[in-house]
Amino acid sequence: MTLPALLGGPPVRPQGPPTWPQWSSSVASVFAQLVATGDWGRYHGPHGAALMAALAESHGTEHVQLCASGTAAVELALRGVSVGPGDEVILSAYDFKANFTNVVLLGALPVLVDCRSDDAQLDVDQVSVAVTDKTKAIIASHLQGGLVAMAALRELADQRGIAIIEDVCQAPGAIVDGRPAGAWGDVATLSFGGSKLVTAGRGGAVLTHRPEVAQRMRVYNQRGNEASPLSEMQAAILLPQWQQLDVANQERSAAVIEMRGLPGMTLFMSAPRSVGLDLAVDFQPAYYKVGFWYSAAEYAGLSRERFCQALRAEGIPLDSGFAGLHQTHARRRFRAVGGLPQATRACASVVMLHHPILRSGPGPGIELRQAVDKIRTYATMLRDAQPDDLCGT
Ligand SMILES: *Cc1c(COP(=O)(O)O)cnc(C)c1O
Numbered sequence: 001m002t003l004p005a006l007l008g009g010p011p012v013r014p015q016g017p018p019t020w021p022q023w024s025s026s027v028a029s030v031f032a033q034l035v036a037t038g039d040w041g042r043y044h045g046p047h048g049a050a051l052m053a054a055l056a057e058s059h060g061t062e063h064v065q066l067c068a069s070g071t072a073a074v075e076l077a078l079r080g081v082s083v084g085p086g087d088e089v090i091l092s093a094y095d096f097k098a099n100f101t102n103v104v105l106l107g108a109l110p111v112l113v114d115c116r117s118d119d120a121q122l123d124v125d126q127v128s129v130a131v132t133d134k135t136k137a138i139i140a141s142h143l144q145g146g147l148v149a150m151a152a153l154r155e156l157a158d159q160r161g162i163a164i165i166e167d168v169c170q171a172p173g174a175i176v177d178g179r180p181a182g183a184w185g186d187v188a189t190l191s192f193g194g195s196k197l198v199t200a201g202r203g204g205a206v207l208t209h210r211p212e213v214a215q216r217m218r219v220y221n222q223r224g225n226e227a228s229p230l231s232e233m234q235a236a237i238l239l240p241q242w243q244q245l246d247v248a249n250q251e252r253s254a255a256v257i258e259m260r261g262l263p264g265m266t267l268f269m270s271a272p273r274s275v276g277l278d279l280a281v282d283f284q285p286a287y288y289k290v291g292f293w294y295s296a297a298e299y300a301g302l303s304r305e306r307f308c309q310a311l312r313a314e315g316i317p318l319d320s321g322f323a324g325l326h327q328t329h330a331r332r333r334f335r336a337v338g339g340l341p342q343a344t345r346a347c348a349s350v351v352m353l354h355h356p357i358l359r360s361g362p363g364p365g366i367e368l369r370q371a372v373d374k375i376r377t378y379a380t381m382l383r384d385a386q387p388d389d390l391c392g393t
Contacts, residue, residue: 005313013315018360026240047236063214066230070191073204077187080217081163087136093343119146119268141167144291150184151177170288178282200234258365264298289352300379314371321350
């Protein structure tokens with residue numbers, strides 16, 4: 001076996017990680033049309049309307065509004081369900097940073113709960129412990145290829161009269177407990193940011209079936225002029241990507257199946273938690289990132305950071321997961337429910353693969369396994385190498 005690329009051997013993927021976005025003939029032809037019609041410079045027109053209709057249809061939600069980013073979408077969603085000063089909003093301590101910031105921005109208190117030990121997703125049992133009479137909303141983010149147990153969460157939220165913001169920025173097109181991800185929440189949020197599965201560089205959307213929530217979001221976003229708009233140009237290039245999303249998601253899922261059973265790198269395992277559902281039909285993750293639990297013990301104690309560095313040197317885009325919201329914010333900013341042991345563990349040991357590699361040729365799973373095997377064979381050398389001895393970084 002050759003040396004790992006970080007120690008000077010030949011990388012598994014000499015061409016490096018795939019670029020994103022990948023070339024798309026349908027997006028290319030939309031660009032040509034935009035130029036020919038002048039639609040690239042319009043405020044309003046058929047493209048935004050067509051995108052909203054497609055999103056409404058995919059999710060079975062009546063009201064769709066486009067906006068400038070996923071972060072703006074989460075803010076709109078919180079405003080849509082009337083979160084304000086004095087309210088509490090429950091979210092996982094292992095979540096996207098800006099979700100916490102948005103809650104604070106509105107004067108509400110983030111209430112951090114633990115995540116699950118199998119898939120690092122929001123733990124619905126912990127949510128039920130966290131609810132008080134001040135709880136206004138729960139943010140449920142489907143993260144890194146996992147899916148929150150939405151049927152159970154919906155039941156809990158309905159019993160207690162709490163709104164769910166379902167953050168689908170990482171899981172567009174996924175199916176959870178038999179419904180499209182995004183169809184469970186009072187409001188769902190999407191992102192069309194530059195790294196996301198469906199991208200216009202920037203952009204986002206909110207979806208809801210509740211007219212009064214849609215009205216509040218609209219009033220806030222259209223304060224005399226649109227404050228957080230998505231352009232016709234963006235909408236036009238998003239539509240063909242949305243139409244091709246299911247096929248792309250299936251390809252990505254097929255690649256992830258080949259990544260099961262890697263040593264010391266265990267895939268997040270979400271499973272339908274409602275009885276009577278069909279695993280293949282009612283439960284389909286989408287992979288913006290592929291989350292794994294890294295176990296340094298399988299690699300002679302090699303640190304997670306150097307393990308990721310070694311894979312990146314092989315041309316495989318692997319990074320550490322999120323920093324914990326409970327670890328990056330002052331205690332007075334939030335209330336924590338319990339000791340958050342799983343979130344702490346997730347922050348210390350999750351690694352995540354970035355999605356473009358899942359659709360780059362026939363064997364992303366084989367490449368990953370080759371790279372991991374090399375790193376495991378040379379784990380001690382990698383662990384003991386001085387920073388100056390490392391190559392390809
Ligand atoms: C990317 C992301 C967002 C924010 O989207 P932007 O468009 O980058 O603002 C929100 N939530 C999650 C879970 C995300 O991954």
